[in-house]
Amino acid sequence: MTPPTPNHALEIIELNKAFGGLRVTQNISLKILQGERRLIIGPNGAGKTTLFNQISGDMRPNSGTIKLFGTDVTALAPYRRAHLGLSRTYQIITLFTADTLEHNVTLGLLGLRPSRWQMWRPLSFYRDLASEARRTLDTVGLLHLADHPVSEIAYGEKRRVELAMALAQKPRVLLLDEPLAGLSNSERTTVKSLIASIPRQTTVIMIEHDMDTALDLAETVTLLNYGRVIVDGARNAVIADERTREVYLGD
Template identity: 65%
Template sequence: MTPALQIGALRKAFGGLPATDNVSLEVMPGERRLIIGPNGAGKTTLFNLITGDLAPDAGTIRLFGEEVSRLRPHRRAHRGLARTYQIITLFPNDTLEHNIALSQLGLSRRRWNTFRALTDYADLYGEARRVLGRVGLEHLARRHISEVSYGEKRRVEIAMALAQNPRLLLLDEPLAGLSREERVGVTQLIAGITREVTVLLIEHDMDTALDLAERITVLHYGSVIVEGTRAEVVADPKTREVYLGDG
């Protein structure tokens, strides 16, 4: 079976300091993969390389068998890649459904039609409300982003990514800043994503995130130091040393 994501000897340095150092990994279709590591381990840099927000210094990135390391981000999105960000990136003065409709328009040829208002596209708004229903927010579709809670904004970001019908979804700390109750809701949302979508997840909430993934990759100083199942990774002395705090 062709991997959903295949990375080979990927490298990226900033001012001579390696942020991603010879990283190789494979994620199979439908898999839930967790990326963990201490602050500065290179997790978000890895995501930015996968999406094309950063260009690698060396190495390869394949999406469903296709080499994409030189493709621009929108080309990768058209091949089924979507993501959320560690810092929420929404339009606060627009409604929830408008934000979702915009995310769909970005993958449509209609984005070039500057003479027609977005609100004219009833199908985009219908799909936006359907996706908001998937994340439990359809009743807030016409609320402005600035009027909803932080946890609801996190759900909107996931909805924006799901609205693009991705085959590979990257979630960058989706539980960050959430209350315990909000974390439970977002965790259930992520767990309910269809297996037609492969999920790659960065998260610091170990207790919750470990339950979401079949396999875990541990990064430290930009390198993969441990990879395996939950039991294998938790038992590995290198994980305890660099991430769980054991010396």
């Protein structure tokens, strides 16, 4: 018999991170349900990206626990968390600009296979991954640019490539770090639609400063300030909370 799936996609328990004498996350505890759409907000320097880096494994906390579907991943490397279903995008786009869109997405898929270590093999060897990469590019409206180098496409299209790379891994938890940053109004509409279309099997946790757009996608909101959780809960309750207005919305 298959064991029941844990109710929580992600559990963060008393997470702390310090650089020198500065504590950038302080006793953060969160529980995020499967399929939830969670928005992380806060002023610059609040610890939002640092929190994402700890969840993804790019940064190790000084203390605390991170559980992914009930499994303690606090000490696991990023690729092992990816194997458990965690994927992310970054605030600063991280793509191989000299390579094509198809190659970028294929490399992301290759990282999930044991054969990722056989770097002597050309990407043409992995025909199944190339086909999957093209299918994913089609879902974000970029199949017609699959053979173009990343350096030749617009900034908004690069954002969509990064989203395609994350989605190609069929994540169970997807971290989106400012996916709308630097986009035009039309590009924001496109990316917002893509995020809204992500299946409910995937839990989406997003950092975003475009509040009007982000709140349309979020069900729950966490406000961070100085590395601490200030308010956490249902979207409307958090936005109405006077602490949110004081710390972040500036009312």
